[in-house]
Amino acid sequence: MDGINQSSKPMGPVVRTSTPKALVSLIRNPLDALPPAIFSEPIVFSKMGGDVKIYIADPALIHEALVKNADALGKGEQVRRALGPALGQGLLTADGAHWKWQRQSAASAFRHDKLLDLQPAMISAAEATRDRWLEMPSGKVDVGHEMMRTTFDIIVETMMSGGHGIDVGKVEKSISDFLGPTGWTFAFSVVGAPEWMPYPGRRKSRSAVTFLRSSLAGVIADRRKSGEDRHDLVSMLLAAVDPETGRTMSDEEIVDNLMTFITAGHETTALGLAWTFDLLARHPECKERVISEIDAVTAGAPLASEHIAKLTYTRQVFSEAMRLYPPAPVITRTAMQDFRLGGFHIPAGTVMYVPIYAVHHHRSIWKNPEAFDPERFTTENTKQRHRYAYMPFGAGPRVCIGSAFAMMEAVAVLSVLLKTFHLSSTTATPPTPVMKVTLRPKQRLLMHVEKRHA
Template sequence: MNAPPDQQTARPRPVRIVPPRDPLPAFRLLRTVVRNPIEVWPQAVYEEPIYRRRLLNRDTVFVMDPELIRTVLVDEAAKFTKSDAMLRSLQPALGEGLLTADGERWRWQRRAAAPIFRHERLTGFVPEMIAAAERRRDSLLARAEAGGTVDIAHEMMHTTFDIIVETMLSGRAGIDADRVERGITEYLESTSWTVALALLRAPRWVPYPGRRRAERARDYLRREVLRIVAERRASAEKRPDLIGLLLEARDPETGRAMSDQDLADNLLTFITAGHETTALALTWTFYLLDLHPEIVDQVLAEIAAVTGGNALQPEHVEDLAYTRQVLQEAMRLYPPAPIMVREAHEDVLVGDDRIAAGTSVYVPIYAIHRHARLWDDPDRFDPGRFEPVAVKTRHRYAYLPFGAGPRICIGMSFALLEAVAILAVLLPAVRLYRTSVNGPDLKLRITLRPGAGLPMHVERRP
């Protein structure tokens, strides 16, 4: 929904969720969970440090205070597992890969995948990131010549998909990007049903609208990754990419190697977790930049200063500090993964509150990033909030687009490098502006998506 304009600048404010003042009654709550679960969170979640509620017979706690977040995600992390609703939504597709496993099974997969995300390895990927961004720039310029309109959400999905496939699987491996993107969207579309059914503790076999479509999408995605795994196993060639690393990985305790199913779980996890989220971060950034031409000018000035007006080189990316701040602020207002949910598997003390085993604990990133006690004028887009001095004065856990603690996003640095590289290649070449004055709808489907994409006119930047 469009928020009232900024009093000082008269500019339109970025779209936001308008929370219900009071908790929704059970039936409306369930209907809203199916339509758009983020609209269930009451105003208190944006104002209070902690909020307890019995949600459909289940004890639920929302944790917003940064110190309490530290307790849940860091200090007492071992007392929590991923939530049943999240697992029920994602495990049918991602099995027990890195994102959806717990305990020892998670630990050894994390150790196995970690080396590929080391800084020196990541910097080696930047030329491929820039090349993918340049291909997208050229295709956008071709569309601009034809007076075109593009769905920037779709364009960004393709760009980040290209990057993840080129870098992690070293080569496209014959994957159909359009079909995969459609598959992921179709799969995620039905997750609000799986969340609602998990809240009701309905058995897993219960049918729901879109289930068959989601299962077909999942089957397609899994077939594709199993094909890639089989091709790599059959080839004698050893490549230092993610599959190569995972094929070689051994559990230090048991010596066990990954089965084809384990590999498929993880490849699908990296393909989905690794491109959707970054694409959404960029999509929301383009939306915000369209509202703030003065910030576009500052980003362009920084890019020109760093590159000297020449083509972006890999070594420039880390020097684009303001461009990175713009992305960080976009992820504050629109965190691509807007919520993390855990379940306590033993009693835990969180601040003064005793959380009983079986309680669901929500870390509502979207609401924390707009929390009245943590941010000044929270709905305003202001990349200045990420200047180093401002960051130092803020609590580390007031901002957590990548999560925190041992389960922090493994792809964080990768995502920031690629997002900065993509912006720095596209912005000087093309001007994008929205086709409608109305802001996009915010829709929670595990990730935070613009409801009907983000159509934008594209022009060559003079």
């Protein structure tokens, strides 16, 4: 089939997709464009127009593709068109040697000892949110918005030493304005439409990108002028030197990477937290167990850095929330050269999807996959699963550099807020997940907040 063939094993299901119907799904919610068979089959070939696309859900095949054949794969045109205007050639979008040296330059900021030093800032940001909730006249909050604000405060404080007056509210709105029309950019890239094609939200998205990048450029200019080393990500990127060529990063390249950490870093953790609060509200027995653990570990004292690693069930709850609602629900790769995958010959140019959302809901991988069950993430149960059955932070060499940062941050925020408040749902049915690069609730996630009584 268009160069993809296999002689020794049966081919996976072939899905022939109506182009207009698929485009509507991509624009409204790309999750709906996933072939239904990928929730039960290991691999699915989808033919739309003249192009064949591959969807992989089998953990062993995912490992073979993203790890063993990592050098044969690139991010591809779809990712460039959707994210390139904002993220340039940063860690999330770059390929090859340019990606590799940027990854090496940023890696030291995410060493375990460095992350431990950042925990007080994580706790402080969560406490600021707690104090803000205590002062609210109304007992209802938009948890999605509140978590975006909290995690943005953490990113700015830990990665940019405070950010020097960045307008937090405008930045958050700008990120939403940029991500909002990405369904259109994905859809247009799938059919090869020219990049100048207009679509709803395009002008607002471009304006948002201009504001975001100029705000970060101001931070970098101030830091270069002062010459101060604050031992944060900005200082590390300013001092980074490519070991092979000796070159340093331009201001534009530093903006690319700060944009990547701000949009990908704070957005994904914020969404994971919002989904977690909603799930706990709908599963009171799990919520009470989390609260009991927090109370036992902290023994009535405020949350401190040394408590975070001991909150194992709280961590399991966040992990299970990211299984049901993976913040980055689809990985896209393009074959840069011919290679073999599970016996199939994959020609250069083939677009490959690893639909993490489908993997996390796959009927052959997970027992009762739609159920919320934090016990899936005990140490014993985790050891029994294939490493690539669960990928909230991606997989292979390009696994999210900030995964450990995100887990510490999430446990800190959950613990500070659940120690003080009971949160309950305002709707009987769970919100619908919608993919806008990240996995967002379709409706605002409003929750009742009530102070716990000691």
